[in-house]
Amino acid sequence: MSPPDDAAARPEGSLLPASVHVVGAGVAGLAAALALVQAGRRVVLHEASPGAGGRARALPDGTDNGTHALLGANRAALRFLAAIGAREGWVEPEAAGLPVLDLADHTSRRVALSPLGWGSAARRPDGLSLGGLFTLLRLALPGAERSVADAFARHPALLRGLVEPLTVAALNTQAHEASARLLGAVIRRLALPGAARLLVAARGLGPDLVAPALATLACHGVGLRSGDRLRNLVRQGGRVAALDFGDHAVTLRPEDAVVLALPPWEALRLLPEVPAPIAHSPILNLHFAQESEGPVRFLGLLGGLSQWVLVRPAGVSVTVSAADASVGLSDEAAAIRIWPEVREVAQRFGLPGEWPLAPPPARAVRERRATPRHTTEPRPAPPRRPLANLALAGDWTVPDLPATLEAAVVSGEAAATALLRGGIPR
Ligand SMILES: Cc1cc2nc3c(=O)[nH]c(=O)nc-3n(C[C@H](O)[C@H](O)[C@H](O)COP(=O)(O)OP(=O)(O)OC[C@H]3O[C@@H](n4cnc5c(N)ncnc54)[C@H](O)[C@@H]3O)c2cc1C
Missing domain, CATH: 3.50.50.60 (FAD/NAD(P)-binding domain)
Incomplete structure (x- = not known):
C-alpha cells in the first residue's frame, strides 16, 4: 500500500x-x-x-532471478556499487581465467576474456589463430554492420570457443543474428587493464x-x-x-x-x-538446491545446454542465455538435461563436495523478456x-x-x- x-x-x-x-x-x-x-x-x-x-x-x-555478472569494464556499475557500499560483495571467483569444459570432446581449459591475457598459452581460447585475432581486433573498430557469425565465418573454431559464448553472454542474442558492431563496442571496452575481470555477487x-x-x-x-x-x-x-x-x-x-x-x-x-x-530475448536460470562448502566459483560450458554455472554456498545456479529453444522446458526436464553437465564440470575442476548422479531439487526462473534482442x-x-x-x-x-x-x-x-x-x- x-x-x-x-x-x-x-x-x-x-x-x-x-x-x-x-x-x-x-x-x-x-x-x-x-x-x-x-x-x-x-x-x-x-x-x-x-x-x-x-x-x-x-x-x-x-x-x-538470474545470475548477474559484471566486468571490470563496467565502470559506472562498479561506481554505483561503491556509492551504495556494496562493492566488496562482488568478488572475482576466477582470477586465473575462466574454467571452461567443452562437452563435445570433454577437454577443459582456462580462458582469459581479454586479448591482454592471451600472452600465456595456458589462457588462450580454443581456435585462436592470427587471422582470428585480427578479425577480433578489427571488430573493435567502427565498421559496417553484419552478424557476429558472418564476421567470423572464416574462423569457426574461434567463433565456437570464444566469440559465440561472449556474444550470447554479453548481448543475450545468438551469433547468427547478433550485431557485430555492438559486440565490437564490448570488445573495445575489454582492452584496458583490469577490464576483463569477471565479478559476481557473493551472496x-x-x-x-x-x-x-x-x-x-x-x-x-x-x-x-x-x-x-x-x-x-x-x-x-x-x-x-x-x-x-x-x-x-x-x-x-x-x-x-x-x-x-x-x-x-x-x-x-x-x-x-x-x-x-x-523484440526481446529470454534467459533461463535453473537453481539447484545443492549446498557447497568451497569458495564462490564460476564455470563455463561449451557444447551443452548450460553456459555458465555459478556455485555459491547456498546453491548452484545455471544460466542459459538467448534461451529461445529451452525456455519452454519444464523445471524437471531442464534439471534432467542440465544436471549431468553441472556435475561433469564441477568434478572436472575438482569442486569439493558430493555431486550425486540424480539432480537435486531445482527451480527454473524464466525471464522471457530478459533483454532486447541485439540484432x-x-x-x-x-x-x-x-x-x-x-x-x-x-x-x-x-x-x-x-x-x-x-x-x-x-x-x-x-x-x-x-x-x-x-x-x-x-
Ligand atoms: C536473468 C537475467 C540475467 C541477466 N544477467 C545479466 C548480467 O549477467 N550482467 C548484466 O550486466 N546484466 C544482466 N542482465 C540485464 C540486467 O538485469 C538489466 O539490464 C537491468 O537490470 C535493467 O534494469 P532497468 O532498471 O533498466 O530495467 P528493469 O530492471 O526492468 O526495471 C524497471 C522497473 O520498473 C518497474 N515497472 C514496470 N512497469 C512499471 C509501471 N508501470 N509503474 C511503475 N513501475 C513499473 C518494474 O517492476 C521494474 O522494477 C540480466 C537480466 C536477466 C533478466
Whole structure:
C-alpha cells in the first residue's frame, strides 16, 4: 500500500522543495534516484511490484532471478556499487581465467576474456589463430554492420570457443543474428587493464545490490513506494501534468519532474511516440538446491545446454542465455538435461563436495523478456528527455551499450543529469 500522496494533498504555495518522481525501481531507477539525491533533490520512488531490483532482483526466497555478472569494464556499475557500499560483495571467483569444459570432446581449459591475457598459452581460447585475432581486433573498430557469425565465418573454431559464448553472454542474442558492431563496442571496452575481470555477487542480488541501494536512499529520506504502478501519464503542453497510479494520482507542480525508468514495453505503452525495442530475448536460470562448502566459483560450458554455472554456498545456479529453444522446458526436464553437465564440470575442476548422479531439487526462473534482442537491425534511439519535465532511463536507452547493469546505471545517471541541466530547482 502506498503512503498518501503528499504532492497531491499539498496546499498551493507549499514550501516543499521540487520533487522528482522516479518511476521504476530497477537498477536504472535506483541509479537515477541516487544521482538526484546526491545533487540535493527530493526524490519520490515509485515501483509497481512489491520490491525493487526489476530484472536484477531477489525472489521472495532469496534466490536471484538470474545470475548477474559484471566486468571490470563496467565502470559506472562498479561506481554505483561503491556509492551504495556494496562493492566488496562482488568478488572475482576466477582470477586465473575462466574454467571452461567443452562437452563435445570433454577437454577443459582456462580462458582469459581479454586479448591482454592471451600472452600465456595456458589462457588462450580454443581456435585462436592470427587471422582470428585480427578479425577480433578489427571488430573493435567502427565498421559496417553484419552478424557476429558472418564476421567470423572464416574462423569457426574461434567463433565456437570464444566469440559465440561472449556474444550470447554479453548481448543475450545468438551469433547468427547478433550485431557485430555492438559486440565490437564490448570488445573495445575489454582492452584496458583490469577490464576483463569477471565479478559476481557473493551472496546474491538482494544483499549485494538491492538492499544496500534502498538503504542508501533511505538515508537520504527516500522510501520505496511499492505497488505504485503508473497507469497513465497525463500530459499538458509538452509536459507531464500528473501521474495516474489508478487508485491515486500525483499532480505535478511546474517545478516537479519525472524519471521514467521502465522496461521498453512499459515506456512504449505510456509514451507510444518514443522509439523502443520490441523484440526481446529470454534467459533461463535453473537453481539447484545443492549446498557447497568451497569458495564462490564460476564455470563455463561449451557444447551443452548450460553456459555458465555459478556455485555459491547456498546453491548452484545455471544460466542459459538467448534461451529461445529451452525456455519452454519444464523445471524437471531442464534439471534432467542440465544436471549431468553441472556435475561433469564441477568434478572436472575438482569442486569439493558430493555431486550425486540424480539432480537435486531445482527451480527454473524464466525471464522471457530478459533483454532486447541485439540484432543487426538499426537500434531505436530514444530521446533522453522526450518531454520538458520528463527524462527516460532504462538499459535499452543507451545506444552504444548492450542492455546490462552497466547500461541501466549509465541511463539512470544520464536521466538525472538531463533534468538537473534543465534546471529543476532544489
Ligand atoms: C536473468 C537475467 C540475467 C541477466 N544477467 C545479466 C548480467 O549477467 N550482467 C548484466 O550486466 N546484466 C544482466 N542482465 C540485464 C540486467 O538485469 C538489466 O539490464 C537491468 O537490470 C535493467 O534494469 P532497468 O532498471 O533498466 O530495467 P528493469 O530492471 O526492468 O526495471 C524497471 C522497473 O520498473 C518497474 N515497472 C514496470 N512497469 C512499471 C509501471 N508501470 N509503474 C511503475 N513501475 C513499473 C518494474 O517492476 C521494474 O522494477 C540480466 C537480466 C536477466 C533478466
